[in-house]
Amino acid sequence: MNKKRVVITGMGVVAPNAIGISKFEKALQAGKSGIQFHNDLKELNFSCQIGGIPEVSQELLDLNFTALEQKGLLATGLIYGGIAGQEAWEDAKLAKNDKLDIDTGVVFGTGILGVDKLREAFHKIDDKNVRRLGSTSVLQTMASGISAFLGGKLGCGNQVTSNSSACSTGTEALLIGFERIQHGKAKRMLVGSCSDSGPYVWGGFDALRILPYQYNDNPEMASKPMSADAAGFVPSSGAGALILESLESAQERGVKIYAEVLGGHINSGGQRQGGSMTAPNSTAVVDCISKAILDAQIHPNQIDLINGHLTATAMDATEIENWTIALGRSGKDFPYINSLKSHIGHALAAAGSIELVSSVLELNSGFIYPNINCEHIHPHILNKIDATKIPRRSMDKNINILAKASFGFGDVNACVILNSYHK
Amino acid sequence: MTSEAIQARLKTIVQPYVNHHENFENLSLESDFIADLEINSANLVDVVLDVEDEFDIRIENEDMEKMTNVKATVEVIQKKLS
Numbered sequence: 001m002n003k004k005r006v007v008i009t010g011m012g013v014v015a016p017n018a019i020g021i022s023k024f025e026k027a028l029q030a031g032k033s034g035i036q037f038h039n040d041l042k043e044l045n046f047s048c049q050i051g052g053i054p055e056v057s058q059e060l061l062d063l064n065f066t067a068l069e070q071k072g073l074l075a076t077g078l079i080y081g082g083i084a085g086q087e088a089w090e091d092a093k094l095a096k097n098d099k100l101d102i103d104t105g106v107v108f109g110t111g112i113l114g115v116d117k118l119r120e121a122f123h124k125i126d127d128k129n130v131r132r133l134g135s136t137s138v139l140q141t142m143a144s145g146i147s148a149f150l151g152g153k154l155g156c157g158n159q160v161t162s163n164s165s166a167c168s169t170g171t172e173a174l175l176i177g178f179e180r181i182q183h184g185k186a187k188r189m190l191v192g193s194c195s196d197s198g199p200y201v202w203g204g205f206d207a208l209r210i211l212p213y214q215y216n217d218n219p220e221m222a223s224k225p226m227s228a229d230a231a232g233f234v235p236s237s238g239a240g241a242l243i244l245e246s247l248e249s250a251q252e253r254g255v256k257i258y259a260e261v262l263g264g265h266i267n268s269g270g271q272r273q274g275g276s277m278t279a280p281n282s283t284a285v286v287d288c289i290s291k292a293i294l295d296a297q298i299h300p301n302q303i304d305l306i307n308g309h310l311t312a313t314a315m316d317a318t319e320i321e322n323w324t325i326a327l328g329r330s331g332k333d334f335p336y337i338n339s340l341k342s343h344i345g346h347a348l349a350a351a352g353s354i355e356l357v358s359s360v361l362e363l364n365s366g367f368i369y370p371n372i373n374c375e376h377i378h379p380h381i382l383n384k385i386d387a388t389k390i391p392r393r394s395m396d397k398n399i400n401i402l403a404k405a406s407f408g409f410g411d412v413n414a415c416v417i418l419n420s421y422h423k
Numbered sequence: 424m425t426s427e428a429i430q431a432r433l434k435t436i437v438q439p440y441v442n443h444h445e446n447f448e449n450l451s452l453e454s455d456f457i458a459d460l461e462i463n464s465a466n467l468v469d470v471v472l473d474v475e476d477e478f479d480i481r482i483e484n485e486d487m488e489k490m491t492n493v494k495a496t497v498e499v500i501q502k503k504l505s
Contacts, residue, residue, distance in 0.1 A: 067439055068439050068440060068466075071439065071469075132472055132475075134468065134469050134472055135465040135466055135468050135469050
């Protein structure tokens with residue numbers, strides 16, 4: 001069976017440094033940080049008192065949620081995902097009406113949804129007041145609450161689901177939607193992911209002592225992927241959304257095409273060979289990247305830019321080494337590489353989708369956004385690749401092929417190959 | 424409290440949940456929450472919670488089941504207030 005070509009025709013984003021595609025693109029080029037000090041984290045005795053939280057205005061809420069939908073709405077991930085998903089829909093010039101669209105589905109993932117709503121519910125239940133939870137407790141806290149919300153808002157009649165694979169969730173969501181369209185089971189898929197913000201999501205990571213505690217007075221400097229003094233990942237939140245569409249459908253509708261999805265791969269390291277619940281099995285990472293390249297039917301030499309997972313931990317050097325092995329390229333021959341986490345921290349389940357949006361903007365507009373906070377590149381990384389391949393300033397550069405990977409707890413991996421669209 | 428006074432306050436309470444605005448404008452004792460006002464059935468529990476808060480009363484499951492239209496709801500509230 002001939003697989004269908006799949007293109008990206010719409011995008012939406014709610015990130016800590018910018019909300020909306022056009023503002024986000026400007027923030028990327030400027031290397032604008034979205035990391036701030038949060039007093040509630042200090043009051044709660046967090047070691048790491050900084051994080052990335054998108055600033056959603058009441059005006060934006062009113063555009064995306066009815067007054068009734070806003071009643072008792074505490075699930076921040078649902079707010080971010082609801083806004084990003086609807087922005088992508090409008091960006092792709094899809095209609096918002098009462099009709100059922102049987103050819104469009106939703107794969108919108110999350111790690112956990114509505115923790116603040118859960119907290120409210122737990123308090124009421126413990127006070128023997130379960131009867132007063134109200135009607136939206138379930139809708140805001142079921143993992144699929146975000147895909148259910150978007151599916152209903154937009155009238156999607158194809159598969160509507162939420163995937164969950166820790167920090168690879170967003171990249172996995174794109175690949176699930178991609179394959180569904182490739183195989184002719186849907187014409188369009190809204191894919192993406194979201195993550196709640198705040199202490200109840202981030203606490204477990206603070207307890208693991210993997211967040212930086214040295215930058216509470218200097219939050220914008222804290223996220224240092226690939227840096228010699230990287231001190232851990234900065235917790236973040238938000239949502240990214242993309243409309244995937246068969247090339248035929250996009251051409252029929254005559255809409256703008258941002259980029260083409262050439263292929264990808266998803267696997268797991270099985271928590272063997274050095275892999276664990278929290279660390280990746282490098283053999284599986286290399287295998288995931290290699291099979292993505294094979295699936296995309298390209299040669300590794302064609303890759304111009306890598307959007308890494310690169311969280312700002314000791315694993316960054318291992319990730320770089322894995323890329324050099326998978327591509328058979330190193331030193332000055334290595335592609336350019338960047339990490340959005342230097343700007344906005346690690347948005348956990350939302351990371352993959354927000355980073356995919358940033359990658360598509362680079363392909364579409366021809367630039368490479370800077371790695372900020374990376375004055376001193378880690379020596380183990382410099383042993384593998386040339387410093388010029390890690391841009392510290394925004395570069396104007398036409399990019400044809402971009403590789404994006406995400407890795408998550410549970411030793412899970414996802415890699416996507418994108419192409420700037422050629423007719 | 425008179426039935427009319429309760430009905431007026433109930434009208435304000437149900438407003439955010441209503442999907443049929445014309446029938447809402449013409450709200451009467453006979454108005455059915457689901458059939459006439461097109462309130463989503465899941466939101467009926469929210470109406471009950473808002474009634475509890477507004478009138479400072481507690482409504483048990485048996486009474487709650489009756490509260491599907493304006494008349495029955497006003498009666499339940501009157502009974503609780505007396």
